Amino acid sequence: MKFSIKEVKKVVVATMTLSILALVILFQGSSQAAGTTAGDGGETYKAKCVGCHGADGTGNTPAGKAMKVRDLTSAEVQGQTDAQLYDIIAKGKGKMPGYEKPLGADKCKELVAYIRTLKK
Template structure:
């Protein structure tokens, strides 16, 4: 009986935890597609017309991925060269979800 209850609560906890994890990243893929893909491409490769003209680096490349989360957050937040600043448009949480999303693109 106790054992059954424990398993049931573990399952409940697991479901709750996955819901929270999902909610904690509010649509990073959508934000990326809407605000970033025009230059960086939907896959981060930067193979768009604008991306090529601006010579953006492939976000999946080692040169980009070797930078720390803080470095990447700073570029998104403050901008760099032709990269627009997003600190007035996106929250700190949105920006860190985007960095996590960029890390995910590299693993595909």
């Protein structure tokens, strides 16, 4: 069986289109995966902070109430600068442990950004 030049061209174009599509899908998949590992303060918050501060940041948990944590969504807390919030998260304050050592500076910065999203 013989193919004409036209048919060969069609096959080449189809193969190229398919491989470009495959590349685009692969690329999207990898950028999505990167999105969940880097820059997601919400995941860290859920893992490390909800016990005392509550999922919504209001501190409405038994531990939060016992330690009288301030509502992270409130104007008092949100009124502080990023640097102030970062310091509390990184170095700790009162009964709150510091998280710079176990999590690293980048994760602490992500947590500041996440707390900003809790603002009422």
